[in-house]
Amino acid sequence: MTGLPGGLATDALRDDLRRWTGRPALTVDAVDCAPLPHRISAPTTRALTRVRVTASDGTGTQELRLVAKELQAARHGLPPEMPDDVRAHLDAVIPWRLEADVLTSGVDALMPPGLRTPDVVALHEQDGDRITLWMADADPVGTPWTPADTVRAATGLGRLAARRIGTTTAPIPGGDFLTGYRDEQLGAWAVPWLLDDATWAHPLFRLPEVAVLREEVCGLARRVADVHARLAPLPLLPAHGDPTPMNLLRPRSRPGEFVLIDWGMTGPAPAGFDLLPLLFGRAESGTGPADEVPALLEAAVPAYAEGLAAEGVELPVGELAAGVLTAALLRYPCTTMPLSLMTEPVTDGAMARARERAAFVRMVLDLEHTA
Known part of the structure; x- marks a missing residue:
């Protein structure tokens, strides 16, 4: 169980899941990670990963489905051929961590009926202006939009x-x-x-x-x-x-x-x-x-x-x-x-x-x- 998004250790993920589920004895038995099929166009998104966790405690085994979104300063995701002055300008004006800050600001309490934010499981800061945002998988339907x-x-x-x-x-x-x-x-x-x-x-x-x-x-x-x-x-x-x-x-x-x-x-x-x-x-x-x-x-x-x-x-x-x-x-x-x-x-x-x-x-x- 290595290679979790954002370099997160399995023990750290386990502690996050314990807090999120309210099950202090939860153990992580297996983790499966797969890239989420999505065209990434924003330079501030490094990766999107669907994570399936098999966990257990004294009450039985449970499958927990998560999505990990790795956010980064814009300079990390801009094309390498971009001129340095343009890169520096965009890096300064694009608020790369905005999504994480908003989702942990209490905006969920303002959502009207029929609309909600994703459940935030954890937020992990990394060096070099990077963050991994862990959210519950919404498990969306694939039926046509109407x-x-x-x-x-x-x-x-x-x-x-x-x-x-x-x-x-x-x-x-x-x-x-x-x-x-x-x-x-x-x-x-x-x-x-x-x-x-x-x-x-x-x-x-x-x-x-x-x-x-x-x-x-x-x-x-x-x-x-x-x-x-x-x-x-x-x-x-x-x-x-x-x-x-x-x-x-x-x-x-x-x-x-x-x-x-x-x-x-x-x-x-x-x-x-x-x-x-x-x-x-x-x-x-x-x-x-x-x-x-x-x-x-x-x-x-x-x-x-x-x-x-x-x-x-x-x-x-x-x-x-x-x-x-x-x-x-x-x-x-x-x-x-x-x-x-x-x-x-x-x-x-x-x-x-x-x-x-x-x-x-x-x-x-x-x-x-x-x-």
Whole structure:
């Protein structure tokens, strides 16, 4: 029984399990570790491991299922070819331990009915700015995500945002997510690249499905500041930051409930921001069709407003809907264009991904025209 996530000793895991289960005589008989099937894109996540523990005491044998998430400072997970100054900047501005701090801050007591955080079993600090977060495995069902799931999640996220008003988290560069996004992802990267003629000479950008977007996308890139300014009337509310359907687990043992995971992007954002990953997340990742988004918006925006109202925060549905569409324009089209694919070989797979991204961008741009 060696090689536990984060270099944890079996005796330390046993002590954690004793505290968590309330069984002081518990012994660890066997441990099985396997990588959790999940595409890791954040530089602050080193590994995700599903851990199955066979344990026993005088009352019998029990199987305990855990997930270990190894968090690290961003510098450990950034590409080695990245310039040192860029690496140092990102390492300084990305709050790598935010998820662990939030989950151990008492946020679980603020969760509304039907929504909960993962059960934290233990938190282990390691040298070199690394942490391993041990959580109970939610054992989620694998059945398809439905529009009804989206509406229930939207209501819960609205209630949660209202309940978290007044709580504090680690500061975000720029003060809130979308301001930081405007300055970092857009201003320092996507906008300059999109306005460079050399970008559109790349084979992926010469694909008809991509090239046809040039005028609209570049027009949007030039007015990013104006689009962002349109969000000023909306209140800033605490947001989870990334509640995609993949991060809203539906536990097998508790139908009708969501376990909200991946809190590494939590922070203040314009009201309704959490609807973006909820509604657009499947299409953005290629796990759902882009044409599902308009109907989801129509159902989920009122549900989110109802969630806010249930906790005493009144916001007109029309203002909320306009804000969500504005935030989507800021968040998606420019950075979803196949800029990151330009460093890869131009293969059939890369061209297929570029076309898929172009279809997603087309859908988001069309939402502005139909609003």
